[in-house]
Amino acid sequence: xxxxxxxxxxxxxxxxxxxxxxxxxxxxxxxxxxxxxxxxxxxxxxxxxxxxxxxxxxxxxxxxxxxxxxxxxxxxxxxxxxxxxxxxxxxxxxxxxxxxxxxxxxxxxxxxxxxxxxxxxxxxxxxxxxxxxxxxxxxxxxxxxxxxxxxxxxxxxxxxxxxxxxxxxxxxxxxxxxxxxxxxxxxxxxxxxxxxxxxxxxxxxxxxxxxxxxxxxxxxxxxxxxxxxxxxxxxxxxxxxxxxxxxxxxxxxxxxxxxxxxxxxxxxxxxxxxxxxxxxxxxxxxxxxxxxxxxxxxxxxxxxxxxxxxxxxxxxxxxxxxxxxxxxxxxxxxxxxxxxxxxxxxxxxxxxxxxxxxxxxxxxxxxxxxxxxxxxxxxxxxxxxxxxxxxxxxxxxxxxxxxxxxxxxxxxxxxxxxxxxxxxxxxxxxxx
Amino acid sequence: xxxxxxxxxxxxxxxxxxxxxxxxxxxxxxxxxxxxxxxxxxxxxxxxxxxxxxxxxxxxxxxxxxxxxxxxxxxxxxxxxxxxxxxxxxxxxxxxxxxxxxxxxxxxxxxxxxxxxxxxxxxxxxxxxxxxxxxxxxxxxxxxxxxxxxxxxxxxxxxxxxxxxxxxxxxxxxxxxxxxxxxxxxxxxxxxxxxxxxxxxxxxxxxxxxxxxxxxxxxxxxxxxxxxxxxxxxxxxxxxxxxxxxxxxxxxxxxxxxxxxxxxxxxxxxxxxxxxxxxxxxxxxxxxxxxxxxxxxxxxxxxxxxxxxxxxxxxxxxxxxxxxxxxxxxxxxxxxxxxxxxxxxxxxxxxxxxxxxxxxxxxxxxxxxxxxxxxxxxxxxxxxxxxxxxxxxxxxxxxxxxxxxxxxxxxxxxxxxxxxxxxxxxxxxxxx
Numbered sequence: 001x002x003x004x005x006x007x008x009x010x011x012x013x014x015x016x017x018x019x020x021x022x023x024x025x026x027x028x029x030x031x032x033x034x035x036x037x038x039x040x041x042x043x044x045x046x047x048x049x050x051x052x053x054x055x056x057x058x059x060x061x062x063x064x065x066x067x068x069x070x071x072x073x074x075x076x077x078x079x080x081x082x083x084x085x086x087x088x089x090x091x092x093x094x095x096x097x098x099x100x101x102x103x104x105x106x107x108x109x110x111x112x113x114x115x116x117x118x119x120x121x122x123x124x125x126x127x128x129x130x131x132x133x134x135x136x137x138x139x140x141x142x143x144x145x146x147x148x149x150x151x152x153x154x155x156x157x158x159x160x161x162x163x164x165x166x167x168x169x170x171x172x173x174x175x176x177x178x179x180x181x182x183x184x185x186x187x188x189x190x191x192x193x194x195x196x197x198x199x200x201x202x203x204x205x206x207x208x209x210x211x212x213x214x215x216x217x218x219x220x221x222x223x224x225x226x227x228x229x230x231x232x233x234x235x236x237x238x239x240x241x242x243x244x245x246x247x248x249x250x251x252x253x254x255x256x257x258x259x260x261x262x263x264x265x266x267x268x269x270x271x272x273x274x275x276x277x278x279x280x281x282x283x284x285x286x287x288x289x290x291x292x293x294x295x296x297x298x299x300x301x302x303x304x305x306x307x308x309x310x311x312x313x314x315x316x317x318x319x320x321x322x323x324x325x326x327x328x329x330x331x332x333x334x335x336x337x338x339x340x341x342x343x344x345x346x347x348x349x350x351x352x353x354x355x356x357x358x359x360x361x362x363x364x365x366x367x368x369x370x371x372x373x374x375x376x377x378x379x380x381x382x383x384x385x386x387x388x389x390x391x392x393x394x395x396x397x398x399x400x401x402x403x404x405x406x407x408x409x410x411x412x413x414x415x416x417x418x419x420x421x422x423x424x425x426x427x428x429x430x431x432x
Numbered sequence: 433x434x435x436x437x438x439x440x441x442x443x444x445x446x447x448x449x450x451x452x453x454x455x456x457x458x459x460x461x462x463x464x465x466x467x468x469x470x471x472x473x474x475x476x477x478x479x480x481x482x483x484x485x486x487x488x489x490x491x492x493x494x495x496x497x498x499x500x501x502x503x504x505x506x507x508x509x510x511x512x513x514x515x516x517x518x519x520x521x522x523x524x525x526x527x528x529x530x531x532x533x534x535x536x537x538x539x540x541x542x543x544x545x546x547x548x549x550x551x552x553x554x555x556x557x558x559x560x561x562x563x564x565x566x567x568x569x570x571x572x573x574x575x576x577x578x579x580x581x582x583x584x585x586x587x588x589x590x591x592x593x594x595x596x597x598x599x600x601x602x603x604x605x606x607x608x609x610x611x612x613x614x615x616x617x618x619x620x621x622x623x624x625x626x627x628x629x630x631x632x633x634x635x636x637x638x639x640x641x642x643x644x645x646x647x648x649x650x651x652x653x654x655x656x657x658x659x660x661x662x663x664x665x666x667x668x669x670x671x672x673x674x675x676x677x678x679x680x681x682x683x684x685x686x687x688x689x690x691x692x693x694x695x696x697x698x699x700x701x702x703x704x705x706x707x708x709x710x711x712x713x714x715x716x717x718x719x720x721x722x723x724x725x726x727x728x729x730x731x732x733x734x735x736x737x738x739x740x741x742x743x744x745x746x747x748x749x750x751x752x753x754x755x756x757x758x759x760x761x762x763x764x765x766x767x768x769x770x771x772x773x774x775x776x777x778x779x780x781x782x783x784x785x786x787x788x789x790x791x792x793x794x795x796x797x798x799x800x801x802x803x804x805x806x807x808x809x810x811x812x813x814x815x816x817x818x819x820x821x822x823x824x825x826x827x828x829x830x831x832x833x834x835x836x837x838x839x840x841x842x843x844x845x846x847x848x849x850x851x852x853x854x855x856x857x858x859x860x861x862x863x864x
Contacts, residue, residue, distance in 0.1 A: 006489050008529035008748040011514055014479035016527070018534050019541070022475050038806045040783035040813030043454050047446035047560050048480060048516075048546065049499075057438050067481075069499050069516070071550045082443055084480075084501070095448070097440035102450050104780055104830040108813070109451070114480065118503045128479050143817030267799065316440040348536055351472035367699065374470045381472030381540070385575030398536040401472075 013119070013127030015331060020345035025334055028161045029112060032132055032328065035157040036110040039149075041134055044109050046091035052081045054094050057315040058284070065117040084116040088133040088327070096137055097316035106138040106146070112330065123339060124301060124332040132157075135325030137312055142322045144256055147288040147308055148263035154304065154326045155270035158292060162343065163303070163333065167271050169291040170261060171278040173307070174253025175240065179226050182247030183219045189283065191215070195227045196279035203228070227277040234258055236274040253287070260288055286310040290326055299336050304328045347400040352379045352430050353412070354396045355405045357386035366407045372425040373405075380405075403430055445551070445559030447763060452777035457766055460593045461544055464564055464760065467589040468542040471581075473566055476541045478523035484513045486526050489747040490716070497549040516548040520565040520759070528569055529748035538570040538578070544762065555771060556733060556764040564589075567757030569744055574754045576688060579720040579740055580695035586736065586758045587702035590724060594775060595735070595765065599703050601723040602693060603710040605739070606685025607672065611658050614679030615651045621715065623647070627659045628711035635660070659709040666690055668706045685719070692720055718742040722758055731768050736760040779832040784811045784862050785844070786828045787837045789818035798839045804857040805837075812837075835862055 010016050017025060033043070049069060056063065068083040085091050088111050096103065112132040119125060134154060136146045151168050158166050176195060180188045194209045201209075203224050210220045222243060229239050237254045261272060280289045287308035294303060306326030313321055337343040355370050357363070366382050373380040383392045396404050396415055404413045405423075412423040414431075442448050449457060465475070481501060488495065500515040517523050520543050528535065544564040551557060566586060568578045583600050590598050608627060612620045626641045633641075635656050642652045654675060661671050669686045693704060712721045719740035726735060738758030745753055769775040787802050789795070798814050805812040815824045828836050828847055836845045837855075844855040846863075 005750070006485050006748050008486070008526045008745065009483065010479055010526075010530070011481060011483055014481055016478055017476070018531060019474040019476060022477065026475055037782040038809075038811050040781055040786075040811060042451040042781045043458055044451060045449070045454065047442055047448055049443060049446055049548070049560065051441065051443055053438050054440070064503070067501050067503060069501060071496070071499060094440045094442075098442070099450060104827060106817075106827075108781070116481070128481065145816035149816060266796065313440065316438050318437070349472055349474045349540070350469040354472075364698065377470075379470050379472060384577035384581060385538075395536065395538075 011127070013121035015126050015128065015335065018345075018348075020348045021334075021338065023347060023350070024338075024343055024345060025330075028330060028334060031160045032112065032157045032330070033110070035153060035160055036132075036134055039108075039153050041108045041110045041153075044092075044095060044111050045113055046085070046088075046095055046111070048084060048114075049082050050085055050091055050094065052083050054316075055083050055085065055090060058090050058093075065119055067116050067118055086117050087115050088113060088131055089325075092133065092135060093313040094316060096321060097313040097319075100317060100319060100321075106136050106142060108136045110134040114331075124299065124329075124336050126331055126335070129329065129331035132328040132330055133325060134328075135323050137321050137323035137325075140320055140322070142324065144259055145263060147256070147260045147324050148267060150306070150324050150326050151272075151290050151292075152264055152267035154306075154328060155268050155292065157328065158303070158333075159270065161333075162337070163294065165295040165297075166303075167273050167293050167295050168264070168268075169275045169278050169293060169302075170257070170264070170272050171275055171289050172253040172257040172260070172287055173279060173285055173289055174249050174287060175257065176226065176253075176276065176279060178247040178250030178253055179240070179243075179245050180223065182245040182250055183222055185215060185219055185223075187213055191223065192279045195223060195277055198224075198227050198277040229274070229276040231274045232271065234261060236276070240276070256287060280305060280307055284309045284311075288324065292326075292328075294336070297336070297340055297342075299340065301332070302329075303333045303336070347402075349399040349401060350379050351381050351399065351401045353381075353403045353405050354392070354401045355380060355382045355407055356389060356392045356396075357383045358389055358392075358406065358408055359386070361386075361408050369405060369407050369425045373428075376426075376429075378430060443559070445553035447558050447560065447767065450777075450780075452780045453766075453770065455779060455782070456770075456775055456777060457762075460762060460766060461564075463592045464544065464589045464762075465542070467585060467592055468564075468566055471540075471585050473540045473542045473585075476524075476527060476543050477545055478517070478520075478527055478543070480516060480546075481514050482517055482523055482526065484515050486748075487515050487517065487522060490522050490525075497551055499548050499550060518549050519547050520545060520563055521757075524565065524567060525745040526748060528753060529745040529751075532749065532751060538568050538574060540568045542566040546763075556731065556761075556768050558763055558767070561761070561763035564760040564762055565757060566760075567755050569753050569755035569757075572752055572754070574756065576691055577695060579688070579692045579756050580699060582738070582756050582758050583704075583722050583724075584696055584699035586738075586760060587700050587724065589760065590735070590765075591702065593765075594769070595726065597727040597729075598735075599705050599725050599727050600696070600700075601707045601710050601725060601734075602689070602696070602704050603707055603721050604685040604689040604692070604719055605711060605717055605721055606681050606719055607689065608658065608685075608708065608711060610679040610682030610685055611672070611675075611677050612655065614677040614682055615654055617647060617651055617655075619645055623655065624711045625713070627655060627709055628713065630656075630659050630709040661706070661708040663706045664703065666693060668708070672708070688719060712737060712739055716741045716743075720756065724758075724760075726768070729768070729772055729774075731772065733764075734761075735765045735768070779834075781831040781833060782811050783813050783831065783833045785813075785835045785837050786824070786833045787812060787814045787839055788821065788824045788828075789815045790821055790824075790838065790840055791818070793818075793840050801837060801839050801857045805860075808858075808861075810862060 114128050114130045180191050278289050285307035289307040291302040291305040308324040310322050312323050355366050370380045370382045411420050413420045546560050546562045612623050717739035721739040723734040723737040740756040742754050744755050787798050802812040802814045843852050845852045
């Protein structure tokens with residue numbers, strides 16, 4: 001008599017990879033890390049769990065998607081007041097505020113960790129998703145040059161992991177905000193949030209929402225005109241000026257964006273597109289804003305974004321901490337790449353050589369061969385339990401292990417070509 | 433008027449590292465990964481969140497420490513039935529049962545991820561802790577050789593990350609179980625659990641508990657004698673035989689342990705100690721058991737352990753999946769190493785060269801120098817915003833960046849020795 005079996009299943013929206021998919025993810029994470037560290041960004045990680053008051057310190061939009069924690073048999077009330085992070089920005093703000101005296105500024109960090117949101121899953125959207133956030137934060141003042149460095153490094157990382165066809169969408173909030181001010185609009189924040197939806201709901205939808213906000217037809221027409229400006233060079237400034245609105249913040253934004261785009265183009269070959277409708281949902285962005293889009297696929301959402309903020313942690317410290325940062329949607333990009341066939345899986349194991357155990361082989365010698373290969377960096381396993389050769393070769397085939405070593409006659413077989421050759425474990429090298 | 437500041441703080445028991453500590457952790461994780469992959473173990477990761485029925489499928493001991501999840505504004509009842517994993521064994525069992533048809537057996541995997549338990553924190557014990565589990569799982573039958581391979585690879589990993597002074601404690605449950613059977617003891621499982629406490633509560637404590645279990649004085653004396661057997665060679669079998677108990681399971685256990693220890697000693701130079709009292713708390717171990725101890729420190733708890741099990745996922749699949757595995761307590765080891773001074777922190781950044789921005793420098797040329805250095809694998813950042821040289825040198829000093837590059841005259845300065853030399857960014861190399 002046996003108890004009923006529990007169904008072995010993950011929860012919907014919590015992705016899990018098979019070994020061959022995980023190898024692709026590892027390669028992505030390794031390459032991203034290498035790019036950021038080559039530019040001097042250090043890694044940090046924060047605990048998965050944060051105090052609720054910290055998580056709720058930024059924005060109320062995500063509240064209903066937030067996961068909170070309790071104990072199965074709770075004894076302490078205190079523990080009910082914590083939750084899983086829904087982004088990496090809030091924990092980073094808390095980290096900098098908490099460790100401010102131990103950090104050296106400008107502080108350059110990247111952080112590759114999962115986040116959680118109780119959303120409805122779809123392609124590229126999960127309840128657990130890994131992001132890589134990269135930020136530079138200073139005390140009091142951060143030079144504009146970093147607004148160009150951040151997207152240059154992030155686009156380099158996207159390219160290194162195989163996303164060659166991307167474009168950087170870039171704008172500066174001061175432009176739209178100053179423009180709206182110059183038009184005499186009072187509800188500037190609301191206006192910007194509506195203009196940000198231009199691509200999703202179209203100009204008719206935006207017009208309707210701006211009318212509800214009590215903007216005049218003249219104001220709405222002007223807003224739509226600026227939001228539709230879209231250039232792949234520096235001509236955006238002239239196009240904005242042609243609309244005839246005068247405002248100091250607007251001029252500041254145009255100058256910042258021009259400088260930033262110039263330096264970016266000298267740092268990075270990934271094409272940019274200045275898109276005036278790009279505002280980004282979060283209120284804390286105060287200058288440059290970015291999004292990264294895939295080009296030539298059906299996937300319309302961005303694979304990352306970010307921007308400049310005046311003050312990282314105003315709810316947690318009196319220190320003024322301006323910064324600029326971007327986020328890479330790693331789970332989203334990997335999910336989309338696998339789905340659209342931009343990436344394909346290969347080996348199911350890191351092993352390069354399988355030492356087979358044929359009858360009469362000397363186990364000590366087999367282990368010695370494997371050790372010699374490993375000493376020279378060749379990933380090697382031994383089929384310790386022996387048994388039929390056919391079974392051992394099937395194992396190598398199923399895992400797509402490229403080479404099999406017959407210790408008994410020092411033969412190595414290339415499993416793809418079928419070639420065999422006598423080889424010395426002290427000098428043989430796999431073909432890459 | 434400003435709102436009251438929220439205190440930026442992590443939750444007790446959830447460790448967080450400063451950049452210089454995180455660099456040490458990264459080095460540990462990289463080296464562990466390199467060792468496991470060199471032996472052909474693939475990486476897997478499982479979602480942080482599992483269904484409660486899966487988490488509760490193994491053991492009830494940890495229930496009260498388990499963290500469960502809900503949504504801040506719950507709409508779906510289903511979601512209340514999930515929790516954070518408290519170890520990596522249960523998610524691994526679920527993974528193998530769920531993906532059985534997509535995996536190639538023997539399946540060799542390592543998994544480095546955090547787990548959560550709502551315990552009281554102390555040195556080496558946290559509420560969030562990273563472990564590395566390594567297991568080999570087969571279908572139906574797994575060769576005994578793997579019982580020797582697993583501790584050999586794990587001890588190699590411990591040594592590679594700087595834990596040179598360790599000893600492998602090893603035993604086999606069949607020996608104690610068969611011995612107890614041979615003595616006519618009925619409550620074998622309970623007897624083993626009590627004997628496992630020998631080191632913690634001493635022989636008087638064990639005697640008292642076994643008396644409560646209604647064992648006879650003769651049985652208790654014999655049990656204490658075998659549990660106190662402790663050898664650093666193969667003499668344990670003779671010592672057990674000298675106690676005069678005859679039992680088939682006992683003989684099987686002695687043979688398995690002898691074979692396993694012999695092969696282990698040929699694979700690995702880390703000393704072993706056969707300790708008959710080593711049973712391990714979990715009921716699912718059925719043969720070989722291990723623990724790894726630090727030698728020459730005050731820290732008495734183990735830094736890892738594991739064993740052989742007959743059936744990984746019996747609650748979730750009808751397939752018989754025998755395996756053997758060990759766990760490395762990474763957070764525990766790092767915490768102890770930092771506390772006891774076995775490891776010390778160094779640089780606060782991965783940067784090897786800081787290109788300083790002195791007045792009159794050409795920004796394009798500075799960026800070009802940095803790019804040339806990075807192309808050759810040298811991690812380089814540019815002090816983009818410029819300003820006083822003293823401030824830039826202080827930044828390099830504070831982050832312990834080893835070299836500073838003066839682009840204006842192509843001079844590179846070693847920040848430790850103070851030496852300066854003219855250098856070419858196409859050929860210069862840092863001293864390692």
